[in-house]
Amino acid sequence: KVDQDPPLFKLLYAVQNAVKPKQGKSVVYWMRMADLRISDNRALSQASTEAKKEGVPLIALFIISPQDFLAHDRGARRIDFTLRNLTMIKESLSKLRIPLHIITHDVRKTLPSGVISFLKDLSCKSLHANIEYEVDELRRDIKVCELAKSSGISATFVHDKCIVEPGLVKTKENKAYAVYSPYQRNWLATLNDDVAHFLDESPKPNPNSEDVCKSKEFSHLFETPVPKSIPGFELDDEDRKTMETVWPTGEDVAFEILDQFLQTKARTSQMGAVDPLANGAQNSDKASRITKYKVDRDDASRNTTSRLSPYLAAGVISSRACVRATMKLQNNSDKVDGGKDTGIGRWVQELAWRDFYINILVSFPRVSMGRPYLEKYANVVWELHREDGNKGAKEGAYDSDPVGDGKDNEALKKWKEGRTGVPVVDAAMRCVNQMGWVHNRFRMIAAMFLTKDLMMDWRVGEKYFMQNLIDGDLASNNGGWQWSASTGVDPAPYFRIFNPYSQSKKVDPAGDFIRQFVPELAKLRGDDLHDPSESTADKLGYPRPVVRHHEVRDRALRRFKNPGEK
Ligand code: FAD
Numbered sequence: 001k002v003d004q005d006p007p008l009f010k011l012l013y014a015v016q017n018a019v020k021p022k023q024g025k026s027v028v029y030w031m032r033m034a035d036l037r038i039s040d041n042r043a044l045s046q047a048s049t050e051a052k053k054e055g056v057p058l059i060a061l062f063i064i065s066p067q068d069f070l071a072h073d074r075g076a077r078r079i080d081f082t083l084r085n086l087t088m089i090k091e092s093l094s095k096l097r098i099p100l101h102i103i104t105h106d107v108r109k110t111l112p113s114g115v116i117s118f119l120k121d122l123s124c125k126s127l128h129a130n131i132e133y134e135v136d137e138l139r140r141d142i143k144v145c146e147l148a149k150s151s152g153i154s155a156t157f158v159h160d161k162c163i164v165e166p167g168l169v170k171t172k173e174n175k176a177y178a179v180y181s182p183y184q185r186n187w188l189a190t191l192n193d194d195v196a197h198f199l200d201e202s203p204k205p206n207p208n209s210e211d212v213c214k215s216k217e218f219s220h221l222f223e224t225p226v227p228k229s230i231p232g233f234e235l236d237d238e239d240r241k242t243m244e245t246v247w248p249t250g251e252d253v254a255f256e257i258l259d260q261f262l263q264t265k266a267r268t269s270q271m272g273a274v275d276p277l278a279n280g281a282q283n284s285d286k287a288s289r290i291t292k293y294k295v296d297r298d299d300a301s302r303n304t305t306s307r308l309s310p311y312l313a314a315g316v317i318s319s320r321a322c323v324r325a326t327m328k329l330q331n332n333s334d335k336v337d338g339g340k341d342t343g344i345g346r347w348v349q350e351l352a353w354r355d356f357y358i359n360i361l362v363s364f365p366r367v368s369m370g371r372p373y374l375e376k377y378a379n380v381v382w383e384l385h386r387e388d389g390n391k392g393a394k395e396g397a398y399d400s401d402p403v404g405d406g407k408d409n410e411a412l413k414k415w416k417e418g419r420t421g422v423p424v425v426d427a428a429m430r431c432v433n434q435m436g437w438v439h440n441r442f443r444m445i446a447a448m449f450l451t452k453d454l455m456m457d458w459r460v461g462e463k464y465f466m467q468n469l470i471d472g473d474l475a476s477n478n479g480g481w482q483w484s485a486s487t488g489v490d491p492a493p494y495f496r497i498f499n500p501y502s503q504s505k506k507v508d509p510a511g512d513f514i515r516q517f518v519p520e521l522a523k524l525r526g527d528d529l530h531d532p533s534e535s536t537a538d539k540l541g542y543p544r545p546v547v548r549h550h551e552v553r554d555r556a557l558r559r560f561k562n563p564g565e566k
Contacts, residue, residue, distance in 0.1 A: 002135065002365045002366055002369065003363070003364050003365060003366050006362055006363060006365055007135055007138035007139055007142065007365065008131070008133065008138055008166065008167065008362045009167070010138075010142050011131065011138050011141050011142050011145065011157060012157075014141075014142050014145035014146065014149075014155075015145060015155065015156055015157050017149070018145060018148065018149060018154045018155050018156065019148075019149050019152055019153070019154050020154060021125045021126060021152050021153055021154050023123075023125065024054075024056065024123050024124055024125025024126070024153070025056055025057075025122065025123035025124075025125070025217070026051070026056050026057050026058070026059050026122045026123060026124050026125065026218070027047050027048075027050050027051040027054065027056055027057075027058050027059070027124065027125055027126050027127075027128070028047070028058075028059045028060075028061055028118075028119055028122065028124045028126070028127050028128070029043055029044045029047035029048070029058060029059070029060050029061070029127075029128050029129070029205075030043075030060075030061045030062075030063070030115070030127060030128070030129040031044070031060055031061065031062045031089070031100070031129075032062075032129065032130060032132050032137075033074075033078075033082055033132075033314065033315075034130075034132060034161060034313065034314060034315045034473075035130045035160060035161070035315035036082065036085040036086065036089060036314045036315050036316050037089070037251050037254075037315055037316050037317065037318070038089060038092055038093065038204060038205065038251065039202075039204050039251060039321075040201050040202050040318045040320060040321055041130070041160065041202060041315075041318070042130060042158050042159070042160040042202050043128040043129050043130040043156070043157075043158050043160060044060070044128070044202075044205055045202035045203055045204070045205065046128050046156065046158065046202075047126075047128035047205075048203075048204075048205035048206050049203075049206075050125075050126060050128070051206070051208075052206045054125065056125065057098075057208045057209070057211075057212040057215075057218055058098050058205060058206075058208055059098070059099055059101060059122060059124075059218065059221060060093055060098055060099065060100040060101065061100075061101050061103065061115075061118065062086060062100060062101070062102050062103070063102075063103050063104075063105050063111065063114075063115070064102065064103065064104040064105070064227070064230060065104075065105050065106075065108055065111060066104070066106065066230060066231075066232060066233070067106065067107065067108035068108055068111075068136075069230070069233060071108065071136065072134070072136075072466070072474065073463050073466035073467050073472075074233070074466070074467075074472065075233075075436075075466060075467040075468050075469065075470075075472055076229075076233045076234060076235045076239075077235065077239070077243055077436045077468065077469070077470045078313075078314075078469070078470055078471075078472045079229075079230055079233045080229065080233075080235050080240065080243060081243065081247060081249065081310060081314060081470055082314060083226055083227060083228065083229070083230075084244070084249040085249045085250065085314060085316055086100070086102070086226045087226045087249075088249055088250045088251075090102075090226055093205075094222060095207075096205060096206070096207040096208065097207050097208040097209070097210065097212050097213050098205060098207070098208050098212075099212070099218060099221035099222040100224075100226075101221040101224050102224045102225070102226055102227070103118065103224075104227075104230075111140060112140055112143040112144045112147055113147060115127075115144055115147075116144070116147045116148060116151055116153070119148070119151070119153050120151060120153075122217070122218075123217075124153055125153065125154065126153060126154035126155070126156065127144070127148060127153060127154070127155045127156070128156050128157075128158070129141070129155075129156075129157050129158075130157070130158055130159075130160035130161065130315075131157045131158065131159055131160065131161070132161075133161065133166060133358055133361050133362050133475065134361070134368060134474050135361075135365045135368060135369065141155075141157055145157075160315075160318070161315070161319075161358060162319065162354070162355045162358050162359075163187075163191060163198060163199070163319050163320055163323055163351060163352075163355055164187050164190050164191055164198055164355055166355075166358055166359045166361075166362035166363070167359070167362060167363070168190060169183060169186045169187045169190055169359065170186075176359060176360070176362075176363030176364070177356075177359070178360070178364075178373070178489040178490065179489070179490045180352075180353065180356055180489075180490045183352075183356050183359070184338065184349060184352045184356070187338075187352050187355060187356075188336065188338040188339075188348075188352070191323075191336055191338070192335050192336055195327075195334065195335065195336060198320070199320050199323055199324050199327075199336075200320075201320070201321075201324070242434065242435070243436060243470065246435055246436075246437075247310050247436070247437075247470055249316070250316070251316055251317065253311075253316075254308065254311035254316045254317035255317065255321075257306065257307060257308055257311065258306065258308060258317065258321070258322060258325055259325075260289075261288070261289050261290055261305075261306040261307075261308070262288055262289075262290050262325060262326075262329055263288050288343075289303070289304060289305070289306070289343075290306075290326070290329070290343045290344055290347055291343045291344075292304070292343055293305070293343035293344075293346050293347050294340075294341070294342060294343045294345075294346045295343075297346065297347075297350075298441055298506075298507060299507065299509075300439035300440070300441040300442050300507040300508060300513065301507065301508040301509070301510065301511075301512050301513035302512075304439075305439065305440070306347070307437070308322070309437070309471035309473075309476075310436075310437065310470045310471040312354065312471070313471040313472065313473040313476070319351050319354065319355075322351060323336055323348060323351065326344045326347065326348060329344065330344060336348060338352060353476075353479075354475075354476060356479075357475040357476050357478070357479035358475045360373070360475070360479060360489050361474065361475040361478070364489075367478055367482065367488070367489075368474055368475070368478055370459060372482060372485075372487030372488070373482055373487060373488045373489045373491075374486075374487050374488070374491070376563060377485075377486065377487045377494075377560065377563055378563070379563040379564040380487075380559050380560060380563045380564075381559050381563075381564065381565065381566050382455060382456055382457040383411070383454060383455045383456055384409065385408060385409055385411070385412045385456045385457065385460050386406035386407065386408065386409055386412075387406055387407040387408065387409050388406040388407070390406070391406065411454055411456070411546055411547075412454075412456060412460065414543070414546050415429065415446075415449070415450055415454060415456075415461075415546075416429065416433075416464055417429070417430075417433070418430035418433060418517070418518070419543050420449070420543070420545065420546045421537065421542065421543040421544045421545035421546055422449065422453075422500050422501075422545055422546075422549075423504065423514045423518055423521055423529065423530060423531070423532070424442070424445055424500050424501075424503060424504035424507075424508060424514060424530065425445060425446050425449045425500055426517070426518050427442070427508075427513055427514045427516070427517035427518050428442035428443070428445055428446040428517075429446055430517040430518065431513075431517050432446075432465070432468050432469065433468065434517070435470075436468060436469055436470035436471075437469060437470055437471060439507075440480075441503075441507045442507070442513075443465070443480055443484075444480070444483075444484055444492075444498070445498055445500055445503050445504075445507070446461075447461055447465075447480065447481055447484035447485070448484045448492070448497065448498040448500075449498070449500055451481075451484055451485040451486075451556075452485075452497045452498070452552075452553070452556040453497075453500070453547050453549055453552050453553075453556070454546070454547060454552075455552065455555060455556055455559065458481045458482060458484070458485035458487065459481075461481055462477055462478060462481040465477050465480075465481070486560060494556070494557070494560035494561075495557060495560075497553055497556055497557070499549060500549060501530055501531045501549065504530040504531075505527075505530050508530075511524070511525065511526075511529040511530065514529055514530070515529070518542070520540045520541055520542045521540060521542060523540075524536070524540075
């Protein structure tokens with residue numbers, strides 16, 4: 001049902017029909033979890049322009065909604081990253097005499113009315129925000145629009161997250177693409193048809209007048225502190241230290257990381273002795289990582305990709321800025337290179353994947369509501385993953401709460417902790433657990449292992465990744481999981497099941513990555529490292545494989561071929 005009437009279009013309709021308010025004493029920009037920056041921020045820029053034109057102050061608002069965090073499986077790392085970025089943003093905005101007011105709103109359902117009463121208290125003329133494309137957020141914003149209208153406040157929600165906005169790139173039949181390649185070709189043509197429009201850089205906000213800091217109405221808004229943590233989502237000290245070191249915050253940092261990827265500089269990072277963040281950046285031929293991206297990007301054991309995903313997911317840098325930087329690198333080309341023949345083109349194609357999955361979320365919202373895109377796989381029989389035998393869940397059917405509250409069974413625990421006895425899977429999972437990030441190939445291998453070798457519901461893995469990745473993003477994570485589980489748009493066909501041992505040799509040929517994250521195996525070399533014998537594993541205190549790939553492969557093939565059958 002939700003697919004037939006996607007909420008994005010209802011929101012855009014509501015925005016079109018917003019009131020044009022005649023009076024008011026302020027303009028409010030509502031900053032969300034995915035637009036944590038001041039530069040090149042469309043809603044912020046528009047709010048600032050309006051405030052200046054009307055001669056009223058601009059107020060920035062951020063709402064902490066713990067129930068939303070829970071509903072979206074937001075992990076403590078992503079929340080901590082948000083708060084750290086907000087601290088910097090608050091300081092930068094204060095220098096422009098713009099307050100960043102922080103509210104905690106406990107009850108998710110009443111958030112729209114909470115926003116409106118805040119706006120009324122400030123005699124707000126108009127509200128500006130960038131669109132959040134998740135279904136619940138769209139529905140919330142539709143409600144905000146309705147309430148704003150009845151209160152005489154104008155509400156404007158604009159596209160900002162994608163390079164080419166969702167809903168624009170369509171098939172000849174005027175439908176959303178469900179296959180990436182033709183989408184990407186059309187996406188690139190659309191982008192190149194009007195580069196100036198799609199990549200337009202929004203100006204930074206104007207400073208408020210000095211009166212704002214002194215006024216009785218607004219000065220208190222400067223005083224709300226950014227909390228250090230949110231109850232229920234705290235990081236332990238060690239994890240916090242790691243996150244702060246590996247993933248520093250702020251727009252300048254994001255641009256520096258982008259610059260290091262585009263230039264020959266190494267990224268200094270602290271992921272360990274064989275540092276997957278710095279490793280490989282010491283290129284002997286001095287070529288930049290982006291130049292070599294076409295060839296190197298799947299060499300997951302080295303630093304071959306940008307590692308910008310936490311910054312893109314939180315909007316600390318805009319994807320537009322990334323594409324503009326690639327054009328600059330190509331002698332200020334007036335066209336975007338998104339072809340497969342160059343490193344730059346290949347990298348831009350990855351940014352297109354990001355847009356693609358957001359487009360899928362918007363066009364087929366059910367995928368984010370626990371449904372497979374390919375409904376024919378809705379009844380694939382999954383192995384139980386809870387200690388209580390998934391009590392209450394209907395076997396084979398799509399349970400509305402597949403993950404449940406019960407304790408994980410032994411196999412799932414082993415996967416989460418990186419103790420499956422399959423070195424590449426364990427290294428990938430331990431990297432997620434320690435760093436909050438792992439290379440795309442390792443994500444695919446770990447996800448394929450959970451859904452095909454362990455035959456466990458993809459939504460269990462999707463949730464775990466969301467809770468632990470610092471770049472956790474609903475659209476990309478859901479896309480990646482449904483790709484790996486063969487249930488999504490343009491997925492890995494179910495019969496192409498990764499062999500984790502041959503994948504291991506392919507993506508970590510020297511074994512550096514495994515040795516770093518599975519130190520028990522550090523002494524091993526060659527095939528022994530990728531697939532240690534039982535006696536070697538026993539000697540080193542490493543677990544034996546939780547399942548045998550060649551034995552369980554057929555189970556997956558059978559169950560996907562005949563959904564519903566065991
Ligand atoms: P680069 O190779 O430098 O690519 C540049 C940017 O393009 C990335 O930062 C990212 O924003 C985007 N991008 C690259 N690959 C993809 C992709 N396959 N899908 C969507 N966008 C892409 N990405 C997330 O941002 N958040 C997630 O929660 C997430 N979960 C995933 C779960 C699974 C099971 C899989 C297989 C993939 C997932 N991805 C997710 C996609 C991808 O793994 C990461 O975006 C990528 O590894 C980030 O590294 P990078 O910044 O060095 O990427």
